[in-house]
Amino acid sequence: MTPRLDLVGTAVADMARTLDFYRRLGLDIPAEADSEQHVEVTLPGGVRLAWDTVEMVRTFHPGWTAPTGSPRVNLAFRCADPAEVDRYWAELTGAGFHGELPPWDAFWGQRYAVLHDPDGTGVDLYAPLGG
Known part of the structure; x- marks a missing residue:
């Protein structure tokens, strides 16, 4: 295996x-x-x-320390449509969570946004644009 x-x-x-x-x-x-x-x-x-x-x-791991700087890994959550990306962005930033990059229409054909969870882990929201 x-x-x-x-x-x-x-x-x-x-x-x-x-x-x-x-x-x-x-x-x-x-x-x-x-x-x-x-x-x-x-x-x-x-x-x-x-x-x-x-x-x-x-x-x-007694010597573990939290990493610093920007996250090197992001968790990406696919949304149903572009409006859902905007809705989750608004809800999460409205609840005080850090919004890194507000929703935009990316050149690769997706509505995209980037947030950080409370510990700085990058969390991407995306949905295909158009049909």
């Missing part, structure tokens, strides 16, 4: 705030998860998305 991508994990400073961000994107995460040290959800297609508190990460 060859390895297959199964889980994308991130370290978070504030689990409840981070999960609030992803719930607003439609992920089904139970409210009681807000106080957990490790949370994961299975996405359509089977890949899992997981969050660990910094304290949890340091239980197995």
Whole structure:
């Protein structure tokens, strides 16, 4: 068997705030998860998305420090249409989350926007333009 991508994990400073961000994107995460040290959800297609508190990460990697600078990885969420990109952008930035690049019609044929989750992970919203 060859390895297959199964889980994308991130370290978070504030689990409840981070999960609030992803719930607003439609992920089904139970409210009681807000106080957990490790949370994961299975996405359509089977890949899992997981969050660990910094304290949890340091239980197995005591010298871990948060990266600095711009994120090197972005999670991209496909929206139903361009209006949905705009709607999620407005909802998330209106809730105080950082909007990096406001929605625009990209030359590659998508409505595109970039946000950051509470820990600085890049989160892209996109939808095909036109028919």
